[in-house]
Amino acid sequence: MSEKSVIASAIEGIWPDLWRVAVVLAVIWIAHWVVFWVIERITKRTEIEWDAAIARHLRGPARLGAMLLALQFTVPGLDLTGASAIFTSHGLDILSVVAIAWISLRAILVLEEILLSRFEMGRSNNLESRKVHTQVRILHNVAVAVVVVVASAMVLMTFPGVRRIGVSLLASAGIAGVILGIAAQKTIGNLLAGIQLALTQPIRIDDVVIVENEWGWIEEITLTYVVVKIWDLRRLILPISYFIERPIQNWTRSASEIMGTVVIPCDQAADVDLIRAEASRIAALTPQWDGKVCVVQVVDCRAEAMDVRILVSATDSGMCWDLRCHMRERLLDFLRREHPQWLPRRRVEMLPTESDKAFG
Numbered sequence: 001m002s003e004k005s006v007i008a009s010a011i012e013g014i015w016p017d018l019w020r021v022a023v024v025l026a027v028i029w030i031a032h033w034v035v036f037w038v039i040e041r042i043t044k045r046t047e048i049e050w051d052a053a054i055a056r057h058l059r060g061p062a063r064l065g066a067m068l069l070a071l072q073f074t075v076p077g078l079d080l081t082g083a084s085a086i087f088t089s090h091g092l093d094i095l096s097v098v099a100i101a102w103i104s105l106r107a108i109l110v111l112e113e114i115l116l117s118r119f120e121m122g123r124s125n126n127l128e129s130r131k132v133h134t135q136v137r138i139l140h141n142v143a144v145a146v147v148v149v150v151a152s153a154m155v156l157m158t159f160p161g162v163r164r165i166g167v168s169l170l171a172s173a174g175i176a177g178v179i180l181g182i183a184a185q186k187t188i189g190n191l192l193a194g195i196q197l198a199l200t201q202p203i204r205i206d207d208v209v210i211v212e213n214e215w216g217w218i219e220e221i222t223l224t225y226v227v228v229k230i231w232d233l234r235r236l237i238l239p240i241s242y243f244i245e246r247p248i249q250n251w252t253r254s255a256s257e258i259m260g261t262v263v264i265p266c267d268q269a270a271d272v273d274l275i276r277a278e279a280s281r282i283a284a285l286t287p288q289w290d291g292k293v294c295v296v297q298v299v300d301c302r303a304e305a306m307d308v309r310i311l312v313s314a315t316d317s318g319m320c321w322d323l324r325c326h327m328r329e330r331l332l333d334f335l336r337r338e339h340p341q342w343l344p345r346r347r348v349e350m351l352p353t354e355s356d357k358a359f360g
Helices: 003-045 052-077 083-117 126-159 160-183 185-200 270-284 317-338 352-357
Strands: 209-211 214-222 226-231 233-240 259-268 295-300 306-314
Touching: 003 052, 052 083, 083 126, 126 185, 126 214, 214 233, 259 317, 270 295, 270 306, 270 317, 306 317
Parallel strands: none
Antiparallel strands: 209 214, 214 226, 226 233, 259 306, 295 306
8 A cells, every 4th residue: 555545544534533633622722822811910910020931931832732632532532543543643642752842941941031030140240140140051051952852862763663773773882882972072072061161160151251362251151162252242152172171261250350450650750659649539539449459559660660550449340441441541641730740751861072071
């Protein structure tokens, strides 16, 4: 019997009972709509925000799951025999796996939204939030990959031919595993590095780092690569194993507070106490300063000038950069207006010549 005739006979066998199936599905559809309509009305009246994610993410998979559950009880009562029963049973098995996988993926999204809603990233000192966001996003990717792989394998295993192929290949699984392990060594290494990064967290989402001599923020972390948003809005994409195997600078590893320096060369005759007082006054009037550190010291003295270093602190690296630039501008303006003689000068001593001595 050809494939077309088998399908035609299957449809012909199912056709007399289609109306019963249609009625059951219509009832389930209406009941699902009523239930989620009630859930949406309840969530709109609550003060918490994450409960709306349940109805938003689970509406579609819940509808499919309810319909499949109803069909599981309805189909055995239908008069199906032969090809009709085989096709119907096989189709319900595949759809059941798809529904479970879909519900699992949406449940992961709901759980992620619930966890992240408690930790905001908008605050300046958001170390705990960055820890949680990094772990949740990496583990979300791992969970999604596991669900997709398991669901795909279960769907394929519903076909008898695939099961036979799997049994026949079982004897050579050791050799195949070695070959695949060698071929996918870097990929597997990146996956393991991603899991290690989620647990140890040398970097987190929104961390300020210096990698490849570039200054930027960790924008995205996946299972295989990390996206660094550079200060000029370029993106640097690096394999995730890079952050496990190589040294990097992480400016916000344990806290977002940071100190910055401003070095201004001055003449050796400059009054450091007056410069120190002016730096403290400027810092006190600058909103970027966190009020903790403002130190002025002479860190070097050369023949041409002495280096006056101003050390200031801020709540994060962005504010620290603005604070440094502001301190540099204001101090140079102060020296130019009030004490121009304190700016670096080159001294030249004119020794008398023989003619000068003769006329002297």
